[in-house]
Amino acid sequence: MLRSASQIRLLAARAAAVRRRPRSLGLPFSLWTLQRLVDYLAEQTGIRIALETLRQVLKGEGIVLSRPQHKISSPDPEYQVKKKAVEDTRDHLKPGDVCYYAYEFNLSWLPTLKALWSPVGQQVMIPTPGQPRKHYGLGAVNYPTGETVVLFKRHKRRREVAELLHAWVDKHPTGTIYVAWDNADTHQDDEIEAIVRGAAGRLVLLYLPT
Structure with missing residues (x-):
């Protein structure tokens, strides 16, 4: 419990840690909460205080912990x-039509290495399963049904993207296939356009905002 003005000043000074990212202080999380800050201050000062007391200490320093809000923004002038266009398409499909959201990702057996605490002069060795083989994934989700389609390839090329489009056309022999994806170079070239033309209007590509 707080017993003196000096303890309050000490806590106020240490509470300024809330202005720093927790991970920069060696903590295993990215965002502060009152409880996390109470625990941190108890470790640093030996003084454990109630959540409301800490709230008042922070308020005295001009700091208010509040819940952040997600905000969608884009530099694309045609964002809206x-x-x-994408939302109207997916929400007004005709019988037999499908709408996929598509994306690409990399899969590697090589663990991501970051800074670790280790004895001075020693390097931590991370065991890996041999060579760092990488695979390229092309995935999509059927918006109305939730069904997913994923292809794993060894390369990230237009040819593999074309294979995914062919797979959709073969999977849906009737109806219109709408594909919403980003503006990657592999999504916009002559080979892709040839597949769209070959589908005779049954394959429609919708490009997401930047």
């Missing part, structure tokens, strides 16, 4: 137009 493209967004509406």
Whole structure:
């Protein structure tokens, strides 16, 4: 419990840690909460205080912990137009039509290495399963049904993207196939356009905003 003005000043000074990212202080989380800050201050000062007391200490320093809000922003001047086009398409499908959201990702057996605490002069060795083989994944989710389609390839090329489009056309022999994806170079070239033309209007590509 707090017993003196000097303890309050000490806590106020240490509470300024809330202005720093927790991980920069060696803590295993990215965002502060009152409880986390109480625990941190108890370790640093030996003084454990109630949550409301800490709230008042922070308020005295001009700091208020509040819940952040997610905000969608984009530099694309046509953001609203493209967004509406995708949403109107997916929400007004005709019987037999499908709408996929597509994306790509990399899969590697090589663990990601970051800074670790270790004895001075010693290097931590991380065991790995041999050579760091990488695979390229092309995935998509059927918006109305939730069904997923994923292809794993050894390369990230237009040819593999074309294979995914062919797979959709073969999977849905009737109806229109709408594909919403980003503006990657592999999504916009002559080979892709040839597949769209070959589908005779049954394959429609919708490009997401930047």
